[in-house]
Amino acid sequence: MVDWPEGVVWAVSGPVDPAGLFPVERQAIARAVPSRQAEFAGGRDAARAALAQLGLPPQPIPKGADRAPVWPEGVVASLSHTAGLCLAVAARARDWRALGVDLERALPLDPGLVPTIASPAExxxxxxxxxxxxxxxxxxxxxxxxxxxxxxxxxLFGFAAMEALLPDAGLRMVAATGLGQGAELPMRQWRNGGLLLSLCALPQLNRGDFAGPGYEVFPCGLTEPDGRKVKV
Structure with missing residues (x-):
C-alpha cells in the first residue's frame, strides 16, 4: 500500500463516457476531441470518488478562468492523467494547504528531453x-x-525554477517566484507496476510537525508501495 499522508484520500478511474458529466463540465470540453472528453470525464469521476471519501456529495468540478479545477470550499485536491488512468487526491484544507500529484508510465524519457528537465547534479x-x-x-x-x-x-514558471534534491529530500525553489526562493517542497515518490507516482503535500503551518521554512520534509527514498527500496 502507498503510505499516503494522514488525511489524504485518493481514487482512480479510466476514461469514461462524458455523458455523465454535469452540464458546466460538459460545456468546458464541448470542443475537445472524444478521447480528451473521455479522459476529462474520468478525472472528474475519480475526483468525485475521492471527495465522497471526505463526506462530500456529488457536485460539479468546473474549470476556472485559468483552466484549473475549481474545488469545493474547504477542500484541496489535485488530478493527474496518464495513458488510460486518471488519479485524484484530496484532503480537507484544515489539514493540508495544498496537494499536487503526478502519475507517469515508468519509462525512460527521450535522451533529447533529459537536459531540458534535469540538471547534471539532479x-x-x-x-x-x-x-x-x-x-x-x-x-x-x-x-x-x-x-x-x-x-x-x-x-507560472519552468523546470529550472526548482531544484530536485531526490532521493534524500524534496524540492527547493531556486528562483524568486512561487513560494519564494529557498522554499522547500516535500515530495514522496513510488515506482511500482510500471507507474511512477509523485505526491507533494504542503501541510498547514499550525501542524507543528514541519521542517524547513514552513514545510514538512517527508522521506523521499525511491520505494515500492510496500516500503521496499526500488531495485535498479
Missing part, C-alpha cells in the same frame, strides 16, 4: 538510475510540486 543524485529514468523522477516531482504551489501563488 541526475547524479539519482544514480544508479540511468539518465532517462532519473529525469522521469525529476519530471514527476517537479510536476507535482508545481501543481501544489499553483493554487497558493498562481505563479
Amino acid at each position: 541526475l547524479d543524485r539519482l544514480a544508479p538510475l540511468e539518465p532517462g529514468l532519473a529525469a522521469l523522477h525529476v519530471f514527476g516531482a517537479k510536476e507535482a510540486a508545481y501543481k501544489a504551489q499553483y493554487p497558493l501563488t498562481r505563479s
Whole structure:
C-alpha cells in the first residue's frame, strides 16, 4: 500500500463516457476531441470518488478562468492523467494547504528531453538510475510540486525554477517566484507496476510537525508501495 499522508484520500478511474458529466463540465470540453472528453470525464469521476471519501456529495468540478479545477470550499485536491488512468487526491484544507500529484508510465524519457528537465547534479543524485529514468523522477516531482504551489501563488514558471534534491529530500525553489526562493517542497515518490507516482503535500503551518521554512520534509527514498527500496 502507498503510505499516503494522514488525511489524504485518493481514487482512480479510466476514461469514461462524458455523458455523465454535469452540464458546466460538459460545456468546458464541448470542443475537445472524444478521447480528451473521455479522459476529462474520468478525472472528474475519480475526483468525485475521492471527495465522497471526505463526506462530500456529488457536485460539479468546473474549470476556472485559468483552466484549473475549481474545488469545493474547504477542500484541496489535485488530478493527474496518464495513458488510460486518471488519479485524484484530496484532503480537507484544515489539514493540508495544498496537494499536487503526478502519475507517469515508468519509462525512460527521450535522451533529447533529459537536459531540458534535469540538471547534471539532479541526475547524479539519482544514480544508479540511468539518465532517462532519473529525469522521469525529476519530471514527476517537479510536476507535482508545481501543481501544489499553483493554487497558493498562481505563479507560472519552468523546470529550472526548482531544484530536485531526490532521493534524500524534496524540492527547493531556486528562483524568486512561487513560494519564494529557498522554499522547500516535500515530495514522496513510488515506482511500482510500471507507474511512477509523485505526491507533494504542503501541510498547514499550525501542524507543528514541519521542517524547513514552513514545510514538512517527508522521506523521499525511491520505494515500492510496500516500503521496499526500488531495485535498479
